[in-house]
Amino acid sequence: MSKNLTSRAEDYSKWYNELVVKADMAENSAVRGCMVIKPYGYAIWEKMQAELDRMFKETGHQNAYFPLFVPKSLFEAEEKNAEGFAKECAVVTHYRLQNDPDNEGKLRVDPEARLEEELVVRPTSEAIIWNTYKGWIQSYRDLPILINQWANVVRWEMRTRLFLRTAEFLWQEGHTAHATEAEALAEAEQMNNVYAEFAENFMAIPVIKGLKTESERFAGAVETYCIEALMQDGKALQAGTSHFLGQNFAKAFDVKFTNNEGKLDYVWATSWGVSTRLMGALIMTHSDDKGLVLPPNLAPTQVVIVPIYKNDEQLKQISDLANTIKNDLKALGVSCKFDGRETHRPGAKFAQHELQGVPLRIAIGPKDLENGTVELARRDTLTKEIVNLDGLPTLISKLLVTIQEELFNKALNFRNNHITKVETFDEFKDVLENKTGFISAHWDGTPETEQKIKELTKATIRCIPQDGEEEAGVCVFTGNPSKRRVLFAKAY
Amino acid sequence: MSKNLTSRAEDYSKWYNELVVKADMAENSAVRGCMVIKPYGYAIWEKMQAELDRMFKETGHQNAYFPLFVPKSLFEAEEKNAEGFAKECAVVTHYRLQNDPDNEGKLRVDPEARLEEELVVRPTSEAIIWNTYKGWIQSYRDLPILINQWANVVRWEMRTRLFLRTAEFLWQEGHTAHATEAEALAEAEQMNNVYAEFAENFMAIPVIKGLKTESERFAGAVETYCIEALMQDGKALQAGTSHFLGQNFAKAFDVKFTNNEGKLDYVWATSWGVSTRLMGALIMTHSDDKGLVLPPNLAPTQVVIVPIYKNDEQLKQISDLANTIKNDLKALGVSCKFDGRETHRPGAKFAQHELQGVPLRIAIGPKDLENGTVELARRDTLTKEIVNLDGLPTLISKLLVTIQEELFNKALNFRNNHITKVETFDEFKDVLENKTGFISAHWDGTPETEQKIKELTKATIRCIPQDGEEEAGVCVFTGNPSKRRVLFAKAY
Numbered sequence: 014m015s016k017n018l019t020s021r022a023e024d025y026s027k028w029y030n031e032l033v034v035k036a037d038m039a040e041n042s043a044v045r046g047c048m049v050i051k052p053y054g055y056a057i058w059e060k061m062q063a064e065l066d067r068m069f070k071e072t073g074h075q076n077a078y079f080p081l082f083v084p085k086s087l088f089e090a091e092e093k094n095a096e097g098f099a100k101e102c103a104v105v106t107h108y109r110l111q112n113d114p115d116n117e118g119k120l121r122v123d124p125e126a127r128l129e130e131e132l133v134v135r136p137t138s139e140a141i142i143w144n145t146y147k148g149w150i151q152s153y154r155d156l157p158i159l160i161n162q163w164a165n166v167v168r169w170e171m172r173t174r175l176f177l178r179t180a181e182f183l184w185q186e187g188h189t190a191h192a193t194e195a196e197a198l199a200e201a202e203q204m205n206n207v208y209a210e211f212a213e214n215f216m217a218i219p220v221i222k223g224l225k226t227e228s229e230r231f232a233g234a235v236e237t238y239c240i241e242a243l244m245q246d247g248k249a250l251q252a253g254t255s256h257f258l259g260q261n262f263a264k265a266f267d268v269k270f271t272n273n274e275g276k277l278d279y280v281w282a283t284s285w286g287v288s289t290r291l292m293g294a295l296i297m298t299h300s301d302d303k304g305l306v307l308p309p310n311l312a313p314t315q316v317v318i319v320p321i322y323k324n325d326e327q328l329k330q331i332s333d334l335a336n337t338i339k340n341d342l343k344a345l346g347v348s349c350k351f352d353g354r355e356t357h358r359p360g361a362k363f364a365q366h367e368l369q370g371v372p373l374r375i376a377i378g379p380k381d382l383e384n385g386t387v388e389l390a391r392r393d394t395l396t397k398e399i400v401n402l403d404g405l406p407t408l409i410s411k412l413l414v415t416i417q418e419e420l421f422n423k424a425l426n427f428r429n430n431h432i433t434k435v436e437t438f439d440e441f442k443d444v445l446e447n448k449t450g451f452i453s454a455h456w457d458g459t460p461e462t463e464q465k466i467k468e469l470t471k472a473t474i475r476c477i478p479q480d481g482e483e484e485a486g487v488c489v490f491t492g493n494p495s496k497r498r499v500l501f502a503k504a505y
Numbered sequence: 506m507s508k509n510l511t512s513r514a515e516d517y518s519k520w521y522n523e524l525v526v527k528a529d530m531a532e533n534s535a536v537r538g539c540m541v542i543k544p545y546g547y548a549i550w551e552k553m554q555a556e557l558d559r560m561f562k563e564t565g566h567q568n569a570y571f572p573l574f575v576p577k578s579l580f581e582a583e584e585k586n587a588e589g590f591a592k593e594c595a596v597v598t599h600y601r602l603q604n605d606p607d608n609e610g611k612l613r614v615d616p617e618a619r620l621e622e623e624l625v626v627r628p629t630s631e632a633i634i635w636n637t638y639k640g641w642i643q644s645y646r647d648l649p650i651l652i653n654q655w656a657n658v659v660r661w662e663m664r665t666r667l668f669l670r671t672a673e674f675l676w677q678e679g680h681t682a683h684a685t686e687a688e689a690l691a692e693a694e695q696m697n698n699v700y701a702e703f704a705e706n707f708m709a710i711p712v713i714k715g716l717k718t719e720s721e722r723f724a725g726a727v728e729t730y731c732i733e734a735l736m737q738d739g740k741a742l743q744a745g746t747s748h749f750l751g752q753n754f755a756k757a758f759d760v761k762f763t764n765n766e767g768k769l770d771y772v773w774a775t776s777w778g779v780s781t782r783l784m785g786a787l788i789m790t791h792s793d794d795k796g797l798v799l800p801p802n803l804a805p806t807q808v809v810i811v812p813i814y815k816n817d818e819q820l821k822q823i824s825d826l827a828n829t830i831k832n833d834l835k836a837l838g839v840s841c842k843f844d845g846r847e848t849h850r851p852g853a854k855f856a857q858h859e860l861q862g863v864p865l866r867i868a869i870g871p872k873d874l875e876n877g878t879v880e881l882a883r884r885d886t887l888t889k890e891i892v893n894l895d896g897l898p899t900l901i902s903k904l905l906v907t908i909q910e911e912l913f914n915k916a917l918n919f920r921n922n923h924i925t926k927v928e929t930f931d932e933f934k935d936v937l938e939n940k941t942g943f944i945s946a947h948w949d950g951t952p953e954t955e956q957k958i959k960e961l962t963k964a965t966i967r968c969i970p971q972d973g974e975e976e977a978g979v980c981v982f983t984g985n986p987s988k989r990r991v992l993f994a995k996a997y
Contacts (some may be wrong), residue, residue: 042572042622042633042637043572043576043633044575049569049570049571049637050569051569052568052569053730055567055568055569055570059568075544075547075548076544076547076548076551077543078541078550078675080534080535080536080540080541081626081659082539082541082595083536084536084671085602085612088602088612089610089612092610099612100602101598101601102599102600102601103599103600103624104597104599104600104601104602105595105597105626106596106599106614107596107598108594108596109591109596109661110580110581110596110625118581118584120577120587120591121597122598122623132595141534141535141536145532145534145541148532164657165573165656165657167573169600169601179571181574220594265708310748360805462857477542480539
């Protein structure tokens with residue numbers, strides 16, 4: 014199968030689309046723009062969920078669940094938010110189907126069952142949640158509210174791609190309420206840091222933390238923190254965002270509280286989310302022309318054992334040995350699968366596990382049985398060696414940690430080599446054309462300049478990096494003064 | 506707070522509604538029939554999810570995710586299924602909102618953005634899933650497919666109640682595909698057994714396993730296995746169902762496979778699900794007039810420690826001791842919370858934890874510090890005693906197991922005392938009127954008789970018990986011959 018995978022050099026976009034499907038992660042469904050996440054892909058998503066959920070709870074958050082539907086009158090209450098999402102809303106207008114009198118055996122919407130008020134399928138849940146919080150908050154004693162929700166959301170995008178941009182996607186959305194501006198700001202920044210830590214330490218994806226410009230902010234936010242990653246084709250990908258919403262939603266939904274001085278004030282808010290889009294980031298950061306490369310933390314199976322045998326007795330002996338290895342690995346917290354399928358030859362199994370990114374492959378043949386060895390192959394480096402059975406589990410356990418680190422470092426080097434400082438617009442265009450990646454440039458701070466650069470080059474300001482220093486300079490486009498560099502890139 | 510709870514004797518239905526809200530489990534939302542599951546309720550649901558997910562994986566199932574929407578043409582493909590759900594479908598007809606020219610600041614559906622084909626918000630996913638499976642199955646080698654999905658579904662019910670019947674609810678739905686009828690039947694029965702085991706061993710809810718009659722079957726099923734529980738008001742509650750779907754969906758979606766003899770055949774199917782309805786079953790099985798009673802397995806907090814103090818020094822000493830107890834309990838896998846809130850008096854804390862069903866409460870006061878004791882109170886029996894600190898963690902750990910068992914046994918006794926064999930229709934009506942509970946009666950096997958009994962008494966056949974023996978008799982209503990008893994009851 015892997016032989017059929019288009020190479021990245023040939024057509025990066027095609028490579029991605031093929032890989033997602035061939036590695037059995039997801040596929041398109043009968044519903045325009047909606048995907049089916051297949052078990053192998055979903056198992057990876059579950060690992061992300063478990064780790065994020067742990068991190069959210071560790072920072073004091075609890076899960077809850079709010080309705081899928083947002084009544085139109087609530088949806089439109091926060092004007093900017095409504096404006097930002099109105100163009101891509103799935104809208105429920107009826108609550109019943111009936112037999113179609115003109116078309117035997119078919120159904121149609123029952124015209125009598127029109128809803129009095131249309132329901133928007135949530136594209137994000139600020140509106141329905143803040144309308145709910147109104148009933149929960151009277152005094153500063155009711156604050157903070159620190160809630161997260163795991164849910165599906167729908168944004169009717171016109172151009173969709175598996176994981177990266179789909180009409181329905183899975184995500185988590187945190188929605189918090191605070192008594193003070195400072196506390197809400199700290200929360201928004203904290204959660205962006207949690208995302209950065211998760212991306213780097215768990216997914217081995219280096220990210221740049223920063224703030225969005227006004228025109229790239231979440232609709233309804235006062236400030237949007239983000240983490241930006243760089244894909245192997247030199248395009249950026251927004252991997253997570255955390256919004257300081259100010260009092261915008263509190264004002265839209267009239268959520269006031271009595272503060273500790275006895276005065277009424279509007280509540281301060283944040284919201285933050287990551288989605289199945291991270292699956293796309295994962296694939297495009299680490300994978301190669303042979304298929305998926307998975308950081309061990311995210312691999313549904315970390316080690317696969319493939320038997321190579323000529324007769325049943327050999328198979329029996331290899332199975333027994335494999336079982337011992339499997340149990341030893343389990344005791345060390347390493348997941349291992351024995352691929353004993355008799356319907357497939359070893360070569361086919363090798364190809365499949367390569368395509369699906371299993372970090373380590375053990376092959377055991379008759380000679381290995383004699384010598385007390387196995388063949389151990391690394392997916393990330395595509396290298397293999399004969400190793401002794403003695404100490405194998407410990408070796409593997411350590412090697413998985415090494416692989417995780419090396420994948421991160423490799424991606425980090427690539428990313429760092431693809432941040433280019435430019436001083437002129439010619440240099441700017443040249444980088445976009447030839448080197449790709451992030452462009453660190455001065456910008457005059459106006460949405461107009463940002464918009465013009467976008468129109469001319471398709472590059473957008475990915476973020477104003479948090480760790481960037483003040484540096485006097487002139488805008489790469491207008492020559493007007495600038496106080497700090499921002500990062501531009503073409504982006505997913 | 507608990508003082509305000511309506512008693513079960515006074516108004517069982519009101520007691521339930523109040524309890525759900527006052528114990529902070531869920532509340533109604535701005536969307537008709539849709540609930541908000543609050544953090545405390547959701548934490549209980551998460552415990553159910555984790556245990557069920559473990560059981561599904563242990564029986565070889567994997568999770569995946571399928572689209573929220575079902576195109577109308579797929580929805581109507583399996584006729585009986587479509588007929589069963591058409592009357593309660595939320596239907597998406599448009600994909601965009603626009604500014605309303607007649608109503609400044611308001612939005613309306615954009616008439617230009619009408620979908621070519623309406624999308625049904627999934628009430629259940631057989632249609633979209635079997636349309637997907639069609640692409641996955643060619644040969645018997647592709648079978649079985651053993652997939653589960655955790656998802657939200659929508660059924661536009663007219664009369665809704667928190668957890669028990671809501672327009673949107675959370676559930677899991679298993680969808681499996683098999684090469685033979687026998688295998689699919691065995692799967693359907695196996696999953697019903699998993700549900701029974703989960704209900705009894707984890708939720709402490711005794712259930713009766715059985716088969717639904719034709720008129721109570723899932724729309725599109727050949728056979729529906731179910732587990733039926735009995736609530737404290739003598740009404741039955743269907744707690745889970747597992748369907749043998751025969752080849753109905755394979756035929757509707759043309760899903761054929763080459764069997765091991767090289768012949769083409771339609772694939773055999775099952776589907777099975779439990780939902781947030783189980784939260785309702787949990788509440789109505791164990792709780793009392795003081796509030797929620799939670800089996801220790803499901804309690805977000807199993808032990809709460811309340812300090813009773815007059816000065817800061819006492820509080821400090823009690824906190825230190827509480828911390829030691831908490832850590833000792835954690836080491837034994839018991840979750841424990843110290844309620845050190847200075848905004849609430851001990852009495853208010855006691856009432857809240859009682860209302861929220863924390864299984865064990867420890868109170869520590871100055872005398873306890875002197876004597877090396879604590880006051881330990883059981884939520885289920887409302888009893889308390891002074892116990893020594895020595896061996897407290899072990900005592901608690903064992904006591905939690907005891908409570909779990911005793912809750913089950915109590916519910917089991919109640920249930921067993923509420924199964925009444927009747928021979929005549931007068932007796933039948935008398936039990937319904939006075940004793941309530943399950944009625945074990947002979948039935949002539951016809952849907953007509955079933956329907957008439959339902960019209961006259963509101964009682965339905967809950968199931969044909971699996972462990973019921975053949976026993977010749979005559980139908981309680983028509984006097985026609987019957988081979989076995991079935992269980993009738995009024996039901997949620």
